[in-house]
Amino acid sequence: MTRLKTLLTSAALFAALGVTGAMAEVTVLGWPGGPEEAGLRKAADAYNTTASDADKVKLIFFNRDGFFDKLAADLAAGSTDFDVNLLATYALGRYTPFMDPITLPDASKATFPEKVLATMQYEGKQYGIPTDLSLHFMYYRTDLIEKLLSDADWKAKYGEISEKYLGKKLEPKDPDAWTWDDWMATALFFTKSINSDSPTRYGTVLQMKNLLFNMMVWHSAARAQGGDWMNDKGEITVDSPAFRTALDIYKKLYDDGTSPKDSTTYEFAEANAAFGAGQAATMLQWNAAFGDLDNKEKTPAVAGKIGTVAPPAGPEGRFTHIHGLGLGINKASKNKDGAVKFLNWLGTPDAMEIYAKAGGSPALSDAVVAKVSAERPDLVKLGQYAGSYGFVMHGGTAAKALQVYELQAKEFTAYWSGGKSLDDALAATKSGMADLLKP
C-alpha cells in the first residue's frame, strides 16, 4: 500500500510538473540584465495571473553582451525557441525579414504617442510594441552651476576662458538655455588643467570609444547643426559643414583636456564612473543613467546634485537621438496567436503602468504617464523630450543602419584620436555609407 501511495504521489508530481511546463506556451526573449528585464518580469507575472494556461508566457534572456549578434544568428537560423523577441529601432531593418508585422490594437494607440510607435515601424509596417525609449539628457551638477550663475569671480573667469579658448566672451547661462558653445565654455571652465579653481578635474566626460552606441550620443550635436545621414534625394550628406562642426566640438573638447585622456575607450559605464565620482561637471548621457547616478547608495558623491536638460541648442534647434526597444513576433514562432494576445495586452495602459513602476522606461502618452509620475518623474521628461526634440537620422532604420553606425564609429574615433584627418575620415564615411545604404 505504501509503495502504491508513493507511486501515485510520484505520478501526481510528474503530472503537476507537466502542467507547469505546458502553462508556459508563449516564450518571450527579453533584453537581459537591466531595468528592462525587471519591468518585463513584473509585467509577465501580472499577465500570467489572468491568462489561460495555453497563453501564459515564459521569459528567457541571453547575456546582455553580444545580445543582438546572437539574436540575429538565431532569427536567421529560424529558431523556434522563442515566439516573441526584443527589437531595437536601429536594428529593425536587420530583423524585419525574420519577423511578422503586427496590427496595433486601439489601446496601444492610446498608450503611446505616435512618434514613439514610429520607433518600431519599418517600411510603413509596425513590428513591435515599444516598451522602452532611449534618448539623451545633458547631465550637470546643480551645485556647481548654481555657483557659476551667482559668483561674480567665477563669471569673470568664465568670460576669460571662453574668450581664450572659443574666441568669444560668453556669459554663464542656465543649462536649459545652453547652446553647444555654452556647453563647451562650461566644460572648459570646470577643467582643472585650464582653471585651477575648478572643483572638478574635468568639465565633461565624452564617450569616444569605437562603438556604435557612442555615435548615437554624438548625433545630437550633429543634428543640432543641421546634419543628417542623407538628404531627401537619398544622397549621403555626412561631409556637410554640420557634421564637421559637430565632430570638431568633440575634438576640441578632447584636445583641450576637458574630458579624461582615456575617453577614446569610454562608453556608458566609464562615463558614469567619472561623473559619479564627482570628477566631471557635465555629461551628455543616456536617460537610463539617471536612476543609478541619483542613488545615494550607489553614487553618494553626486546623488541629489544632478540636473538634467535636453541636449544644447544648435543653429537648427535642439535635438536628441531617440530609439525604442520593443517586443515583436518571430516569423518562425509556432504560437503566434498566443504571442499576439500577449503583445496586445502589453500595449495597454495597465500593463505599461506595471512595467514602468518596475523600472522600465516606456515613453507614454500624457494620460498614462500621469499615473506613474509620482514614482517615476524622469518618465515625464522622457516623454516631453521625445515629443519635442526626438529625431531618427534619415536612413537610421535601414537594413544596414547598424553597419553605418559601426562605420561612423571607426572613422570618427580615428579623427578624434588623431589617427586620421577630418577630410579623410569624412570621405571614407561617405563612400562606405553610399555602399551600405544604396537601394
Next chain:
Amino acid sequence: MPRTSRFEGRLLIAPLTAFLIALLGFPLVLDIIYSVSRVGFENIRAPELIGFSNYAKAVADPEFWAAAWFSLRFGLIVAVIQVVAGLGLAVFLAPLFAKRPWLIAFLMLPMMVAPALVGLMYRLILHEFVGAVPYYLLEWYGDFPAFLGRDWAFTTLVTIETLQWTPFALLILHSSYAAVSPDIREAASLDGARGRRLFLNIDLPLMMPAIGITFFLRFIDSFRVFDNLYTLVGPGAGGSTTSMSIYIYQAFFKVGDIGLAVAASMLLLAASFVVLWVINGLTARKAPL
C-alpha cells in the same frame, strides 16, 4: 612494416579518423562553401556561390592587412618576450623549484583566469577614477599616460598578455631544463664549461625543440588574441587595435558579411599552417640526435 600489420594499424585508427572527419570535416566543408559564397544572415541557409570573390575582397581590404599586421606584430613581440622571460625564470628559479616544487603551481595562477576576465580586471585597474595604477601615478608624479588610448594601447596589451601567459612558457621551459641530463652537464663541466658557456653550448641547444614549441604555441595564441583585447579596448579608436580575430568577428556579426569573415578565417588557417611548417623545420634542424 608488414602488410598485415599496416592494415591492422589503419583499422585501429579508423574510429578516431571517422570521429575527426565527423567533428572537423563537416564544419570545414561548410566553411569552404561559405567562403566561396555570398552569404549573410538573410540567406544563411541558402548561400549563393560566387567563386573566390570573398578571398579577393579580403586580400584587397586594407583593414584586413592592418589587422594581420597588428596580430603579427603583437604575436611576435609577445611570444619573444614570453619565451625569453620564461627561459630566464626557468633557469634562475630552477634551484628554488627543486626545493619547493609547489611554487610552480603558485606561479601558474595567472593562467587560471579567463582572458575576458583579465581584460575586465585591467580595465578597472587602469581606469582613471576607480583604478589603482592611475591613482598612485597621479599621487606620486602628478600625471599618468592614457593606458588604453591610441598611443599606449599596444604597450598595455603586450604587458597584460605577458603577465598572464609567461607562466605557461615558464612551465614548459622549466620541464625542458629539468629534463637535461645532469651527466651531460657534468661531462661539459669536466671539459671546462662553466656558467653562461655551459648554458649557451649545452642547455640551450638541448632545449631548442621545447623553445620552438613554446614560441609557436605562444605566437599562435597571441596572434589570434580576442577576449582580453575585446574587453579592454575593442577594435580601438579608428580600428587601431583590430586583431585578425576582431576583424573576423566584426565582419561576421557586425557587418553581417559571413562569406568575407569565413574567407578571412580560411586565410588565417592557411597562414597558421605556414607558420607551423616553418617552426617545425627550424626545431627539427636544431634538435639533437
